[in-house]
Amino acid sequence: MGVGRVNMRRTRRPRDAKATAARLADVLRSALGAVLLITTSCAAAPPAQIRGGARLELLGEAIPSSIDELFTLFGVDKVSADFVVVVDTSGSMSQGPTPPYPAVLKAFLSLVESIPDGDNLSVLTFDGSPNLSFQGKISDKSRNKAKDALPATATGEGTDIGSALDATLRRLERADSADVQTVIFLTDGQHVPAPGSAFPTTSGPEWDQLRVRADQARRGHDTQVLGIGLGEQGAGGIELLRQVFGNPEINSLPPDQLADFFRESVRRSQLARLATLVDKELANPVTVESKGSMPLEPTMDVDVVVHSNLKKLPVDLSVSGVTATNADGDQIDAELIGAKKSQIGPGGSETVNVRIEPPVKNPGFKVPPVTEQAKFTIQLNATYQVLPKDLLARVSGTATSGEVQGQHSVDAIRTYGRSVREILTLLAMVLLTLLVLAWLYRRFLQLPKLVGVFVVDSAAAPEKSVIQLKGKHHRITAKDVPGAGGAKIELFTRRGKPKRVFARVDTPPFFEVEDRRRERVVPEETEIRVNRYRLGGGRMKYWPKEPERTSDSNDHPR
Incomplete structure (x- = not known):
């Protein structure tokens, strides 16, 4: 989640009570307005539409809105850069009605002050030959030393721009050089080398070699080369930077604008660092x-x-x-x-x-x-x-x-699809279900069939001595039992009670049950068991199944 910076300053407490109350009222109105604005924005843009590793705030506070916020987001202050400052200290820099060197000294101090901690600074002075007057990382301790890198006055003889460019390339060719490099080159004159210089003229193989080295040094780096011509002579020698660096930025400035130019150079270095970081970020797909x-x-x-x-x-x-x-x-x-x-x-x-x-x-x-x-x-x-x-x-x-x-x-x-085992299992389950349903139907829903026989005493014929019970209802009258007279019974079954027979009589005592003690039981409805029964004047005995007959008698054992 992005967090905006809040700059807090201590101020003196106002002495006027009315002014204090008015200011407090303004603050409350501003806070209330902010709450209403956030509430309205939440209704218009639900947070569910914004997803990702870092939650984005409503109203866009977490999205950078300025270059400085990008500096903070990418941590530009933690990325070091190289500054190579090359200053002409020949005697001409201190001559004339308005010599440029004093302004250079003053502007150089502001440059050193504006370079961030951790950046590397190289200061080269040159006249007839170059001199490395300061080299190191800027810190609280080294910053004051760097401010003393330039001499108080410019008194050198000659202006060997070729040797100065050679020394500049040596600073850029360092093994520990940073990705972002800034070269600031200042001179007020032409290339006037001293006798024995490696660059006696303004062209030739030695200058071509400088160009090759510059191309190699800049490969893989973001290098800005800024040339500044000073003085009233036109500083034609500054154009020699084009022979080495190809496309440097050449400026002709009055001395009083150097301080602003130096500060802007530091800002441009920070932008170059930011651009490098942004390019790496944008390379992610x-x-x-x-x-x-x-x-x-x-x-x-x-x-x-x-x-x-x-x-x-x-x-x-x-x-x-x-x-x-x-x-x-x-x-x-x-x-x-x-x-x-x-x-x-x-x-x-x-x-x-x-x-x-x-x-x-x-x-x-x-x-x-x-x-x-x-x-x-x-x-x-x-x-x-x-x-x-x-x-x-x-x-x-x-x-x-x-x-x-x-x-x-x-x-x-x-x-x-199904396996053979699944099919067989399914069929077995279906069969078992059918069997269970059939048993439940026969056990609790279907009326069971009548079972057993009545053996009639004194039957008119042997074939009429046994009354076989059939179906679910059976009626026995005097036609079946001699001597029954007007008595009759109805035999039936009940659900859930198989192999059990029940009898219902119209008017007792035409149907009587004789137990073994010869006691008469005359219920209106009774369960038929193995026993002897009297229907009117006729007698008969119930058996669950027809007993075997003897050859010499129609009577059956009790």
Whole structure:
């Protein structure tokens, strides 16, 4: 979460009580207005649309809005740079009605003061030969020493610009040189080398070699070369920088503008450092690198994860469409589900919902089971814009927008059909269920059939001595039992009581039950058991099954 800086200063307490009350009222009104503004903004832009590793604040406070905020975000003050200051100290710098050297001394002090701690400073003075007067990292201890790097007056003889450029390249060629380098070269005259100089003229192989070395030294570095011509002579020698560095920035300034120019040079160095960091940040892509497995179905909802590899800056994501193909490269139906625009925080991710409809056929019934596998590739038609767009364009020439790279792969699988064991198990369960249902029906719902026989005493014929009970209802009258007269009984069964017989009589005592003690029982409804019974004047005995007959008698044992 970005946190804005708050600068707090101690002020004297106002003596006027009315002024204090008025100021307090203004503060309260401002606070109330801020609360209302935040509340309204929350209703207009729900935080759920902003996702990522670093949560972005509403109203855009977390998105940098100035160059200084970018400095803080990228930690520019922690990135060191090189400054190489080359000053002509020949006698001409102190001559004339308005000599430039005193202004150079004064401006140099402001330059040293404005260079951040940790930056490396090299100070070269030259006349007929170069001299390294200071070399080291700027700190509280070394800063005062660096301010004394220039002599109090310029009294040298000659102006060997070639040797000064050679010494400058040696500072840039250091093994520990920084990525960002700034060269500030000041002179007021022409190239006037001393006798025996390695650069006796303004051209030749020695100058060509300087150009080769300059190209090599600048390779892999962001090097700014600033040449300043001083004095009223036009400082034509400053143009020699073009022979070595190709495209230096040449300026002709009055001495009183040097201080501002030096401070601006430090600012430009910071911007160059920021540009280097921003370029590295913008080199990080926004990609789709997700994959997943899911069941193969006619309609599949897939979560495609878009990841931002940027570590400092948020991006706006815009998805315009989607394309899906199978393993053979054939396109299948696909559509976006949900929002098409969102914002991703630094290092964060956004899930894009995609619905695909592969041509999945109905497998039908298969024995044994069959496993089907498929692979699909989803390509988002999406672009991203790194924020803040306009501010980054002022810092770097690198593109701040691009296309989302990468694809989402889906491994789909389904197994259909039944094994032989499953089929047999299913059939066994069905059969068992039917048996249980049949038993329950016969046990609790179906009326059981009558069982047993009545053996009639004194039957008119042997074949009429046994009354076989059949069906679920049976009526016995005088036709079946001699001597029964008008008596009759109805035999029946009850649900849930198989192999049990019940009798109902119309009017007792026409049906009597004789127990073993010869006691008469005359219920209106009774259960028939193994016993002798009297129906009117006739007698008979109930047996659960027909007993075997003897050859000499129709009577049966009791």
